[in-house]
Amino acid sequence: MAYSQQAEEEFAELQKLSNEYEPEVTGPLVGQREPSTAITTEYASADPVFRAKTEALPQKYSHYRTTRGDGRCGWRAIGFGYFETLIHLGDSNKFLEEETRLRSLSNVLNAAGFDSLLYEDFADEAFDLLRKVANALPAGNADVILHEAFNDEDLQNYIITYLKTLTSAWMKTRPSEYAPWLLGQTVDQYCDHHVMPIGSEIDNVSLSALKDVLLSSAGIALEVLYLDRTEGGEVNMHRFDPVNPQGGLTIGTIRLLYRPGHYDILYKAEDLPPAIAAIPTYLQYSSHTHNEPVYDLGVSDFMTAIPGMSYANPHQGWMSNSSYGPDLFGSSAPVQQCAPPVSTPAPPPQPQIQPQPVYLPATPTHLVAPPSQMPQQMAIRTASHATLAHPAFQPGGPFRSSAWELEDGFGQLSSSMPFQTSIFRESHFNTAHFLNPDFQPKEWRPDDDYVTTSSKSSRHRNSG
Numbered sequence: 001m002a003y004s005q006q007a008e009e010e011f012a013e014l015q016k017l018s019n020e021y022e023p024e025v026t027g028p029l030v031g032q033r034e035p036s037t038a039i040t041t042e043y044a045s046a047d048p049v050f051r052a053k054t055e056a057l058p059q060k061y062s063h064y065r066t067t068r069g070d071g072r073c074g075w076r077a078i079g080f081g082y083f084e085t086l087i088h089l090g091d092s093n094k095f096l097e098e099e100t101r102l103r104s105l106s107n108v109l110n111a112a113g114f115d116s117l118l119y120e121d122f123a124d125e126a127f128d129l130l131r132k133v134a135n136a137l138p139a140g141n142a143d144v145i146l147h148e149a150f151n152d153e154d155l156q157n158y159i160i161t162y163l164k165t166l167t168s169a170w171m172k173t174r175p176s177e178y179a180p181w182l183l184g185q186t187v188d189q190y191c192d193h194h195v196m197p198i199g200s201e202i203d204n205v206s207l208s209a210l211k212d213v214l215l216s217s218a219g220i221a222l223e224v225l226y227l228d229r230t231e232g233g234e235v236n237m238h239r240f241d242p243v244n245p246q247g248g249l250t251i252g253t254i255r256l257l258y259r260p261g262h263y264d265i266l267y268k269a270e271d272l273p274p275a276i277a278a279i280p281t282y283l284q285y286s287s288h289t290h291n292e293p294v295y296d297l298g299v300s301d302f303m304t305a306i307p308g309m310s311y312a313n314p315h316q317g318w319m320s321n322s323s324y325g326p327d328l329f330g331s332s333a334p335v336q337q338c339a340p341p342v343s344t345p346a347p348p349p350q351p352q353i354q355p356q357p358v359y360l361p362a363t364p365t366h367l368v369a370p371p372s373q374m375p376q377q378m379a380i381r382t383a384s385h386a387t388l389a390h391p392a393f394q395p396g397g398p399f400r401s402s403a404w405e406l407e408d409g410f411g412q413l414s415s416s417m418p419f420q421t422s423i424f425r426e427s428h429f430n431t432a433h434f435l436n437p438d439f440q441p442k443e444w445r446p447d448d449d450y451v452t453t454s455s456k457s458s459r460h461r462n463s464g
Contacts, residue, residue, distance in 0.1 A: 030080055030150040031066035033267065039064060039257075049229050056234045061225075063272065064257060065265040074202035074256070074263040075160045078210060078222070080150050081254035081265055083133060085220050087142045088273060089251050095134035098218060099127050105166060105213070112169035122162035125155060143273075163214065167206055168195045170213040181205050201261075208240070216242040221253040225266060 036058045043054040067073040067080075086094055102123070109119055129149050136142040150156045168191040171178050175187040182190050182205065195206050202210070211222050222240040230236060235257070242250055255266040428435035432442045 025068055025070045027066070027068050028151055029068045029076065029153070029156055030147060032147075033063045033065050033272075036061050036064045036266070047229065049231075050227065052233050053227060053235050060268065061255070061257075061266045062269045063267040065267070067262075067264055069262045071199040071201050072160055074207065075163055075210075076150065076156060077256055077263045077265050078202075078207075078214070078254060079156075079159055079163055080146070081256075082214060082218070082220065083129065083146050084143070085252035085254060086130075086218075087133060087137070087146065088271065090137065092134045092137050094251070095130050099130050101217060102126065102166075105169075108173055108213075109165065109169045112172040114165060114169060119162065119165050122158045122165065125158040126162050129155075129159065163210060164195055166213050167191075167210045171195075171206075171209045178205060178209060202263075211240045212243070215240075215254070218242070219249060219251040221250050223253055223255045223266075225255065225257050227257060227259045 039057060040054045043050045045051075046054075065080075067077050086098065106116065106123075110116065129146075132149075133142045133146055136145050150159075171187050171191055178190075179187055185193075190205070194200055194203065207222075207224070215222055219242050221242055223237055224240075225235040225237045227235050253271070255268070255271070257264045257266045424430055425432075427433065430436060431438050431440045433439070
């Protein structure tokens with residue numbers, strides 16, 4: 001008989017230990033953002049009701065973030081979502097505004113009977129995190145700093161304790177708003193036994209109070225989606241819109257997925273920060289090498305002063321830019337490109353004019369060597385006229401000289417001949433154009449338009 005009574009007592013003790021046993025919780029305090037299809041896979045072999053609801057979940061909510069189920073997952077999820085919503089807003093002034101507002105709530109804490117020496121340390125950690133995240137916005141790593149802070153065991157404990165203290169003080173200073181929801185206990189008793197203890201999880205009443213004190217005045221809405229066995233093919237959602245007396249706008253929404261005894265964070269596609277697409281940059285360079293000798297192409301010397309019309313190597317002040325069209329007489333110079341070429345239609349073949357050699361004395365022609373490389377895009381600037389060091393013309397050679405060739409001034413007439421095309425006359429390469437740096441107004445001479453006595457005598461002397 002005594003043995004049977006002892007066995008029953010041992011069985012009752014073992015049953016009590018079994019009921020109080022809780023497995024050790026592992027994993028990060030706040031996990032990384034993951035596709036919500038992982039929840040569907042988790043419930044693939046579960047109850048048909050859960051399976052149907054989790055299959056429909058990814059259609060509206062693309063991602064989720066886990067929180068450690070240590071009894072404080074609800075507080076942790078709302079606290080993390082509060083900071084994350086401010087980050088996605090992207091306004092550093094909002095962080096300063098929130099710090100100012102939370103500091104003003106010290107009057108509520110004092111009115112509820114909390115000593116400032118007890119809550120100041122917890123509040124300072126929350127304010128410091130607000131400043132750190134705000135300072136990291138320009139660098140784009142605010143999300144990383146927030147995630148590291150909430151995975152710091154000591155730091156997140158301070159922030160959760162501050163949130164609990166705010167919630168308790170808010171309820172104690174407004175007992176008429178929350179007392180009807182409490183059965184058989186006062187607001188003070190509820191806060192002391194269900195809010196302030198370290199391992200106490202958030203419930204509907206404390207969640208509503210935390211939303212009122214932390215989220216509503218900041219313009220943040222709260223949605224709680226319940227994954228349970230109720231009828232329907234989708235999770236049940238309850239939304240808490242911000243109640244702002246000033247009628248402010250909603251700056252964001254925190255979405256929580258509630259599974260019996262646990263909270264995780266849900267995201268829609270619109271909640272995610274936009275991905276910055278990398279824009280490829282292509283740099284293209286080309287260099288032209290002209291090694292052709294100077295030939296007599298039957299073109300007057302004045303055409304060598306027009307950019308791109310000379311066979312001489314280009315002057316250092318002139319750029320080699322293929323965007324201005326190919327050379328007039330074609331060029332066999334190779335073009336080297338350092339970047340992959342852009343696919344463009346092949347240009348039509350340019351006519352090749354075979355140069356004819358001319359007899360010249362053995363005086364070397366001095367040419368200006370081109371630069372080794374020229375960038376493809378350069379600022380346009382006016383270049384000085386390229387000058388060829390031609391030797392003075394001397395009659396002779398294998399051909400009989402012409403009568404015109406023996407007259408004085410032969411060869412100089414063509415050099416002074418003005419270029420009278422309308423394109424050149426209206427361009428800034430014309431010295432008579434006001435945009436030319438060597439601007440020289442054209443002088444009007446009566447002898448060019450009228451026959452005068454002086455012009456007749458001059459012509460008579462020239463003909464004599």
